[in-house]
Amino acid sequence: MATTPPSSPVAFDAYSGGRQPLYATLARTLKHDIETDRYPVGSTLPTEGELALRYSVSRHTVRQALRELKDEGIISARPGVGTRVRARPQSLRFFSGINSVSELLQFVDATEMHVQSQREIVADEAWAAQLHCQPGQAWTEANIVRTFVDSRTPMSYLQVYLRPEFADVLHGIKVLRKPIYTLVEARYGIRIVEVQQEITAANLDEPMARALHAKEGQAALRITRYYLDRAGQLVQVGLGHYPSGTYTQSSRFRAHAADDE
Secondary structure, three states: OOOOOOOOOEEEEEEEOOOOHHHHHHHHHHHHHHOOOOOOOOOOOOHHHHHHHHHHOOOOHHHHHHHHHOOOEEEEEEEOOEEOOOOOOOOOOOEEEOHHHHHHHHHHHHHHEEEEEEEEEEOOHHHHHHHOOOOOEEEEEEEEEEOOOOOOEEEEEEEEEEOHHHHHOOOOOOOOOOHHHHHHHHOOOOOOOEEEEEEEEEEOOHHHHOOOOHHHOOEEEEEEEEEEEEOOEEEEEEEEEEEEOOOOOOOOOOOOHHOOO
């Protein structure tokens, strides 16, 4: 039987999961270790006590994390045999930050959007502040799950808000492979010339978590994009919720020579 060799303690960031429980963060770390063949398929995991020592957590935390992996079919446990790695988890998928329209289009090419529902809303004061509009303004809301094209794995939960005069672009559509704003441009002859983006921390509510196969309250990035036409009028707003582990925002800054003096 294949076993994993002993090794030195692993540096484990207990806060890497944001507001996730510690056991969920450990479960994600173990998935990564299985994915990268630290614990290959067919091998036997270290004991609960060894894992607790290796990752500097309690045995209770280890037990909960292993239960997560068992529920997903990644590991199996038998008395007298130990905990065996049955399968590799679905590969973790990350997208780097989107900082231009061209990067947004590349992002869309790798994903597709599944429209779950649509409805008309009238913005109250809270929504008016979120949508940057006046209270009482009408919008059409579409609730969408974005998935990876190659695996249909849920990536994010997207709420799209269109002014009512543009809402027909989504009529009868269930799956989208193009940005919604490009459909508005083609149908109505307008041009989106600016996209404003805001990124904040959030937690998944119950409908979002259910659609994304995630946990209610799980840490997420909320990325809000505002699409403006030539006249500076707001045409579309998109609120995307990305569970921890699916999206990373990265930037690079170069210092001027004077900054080093």
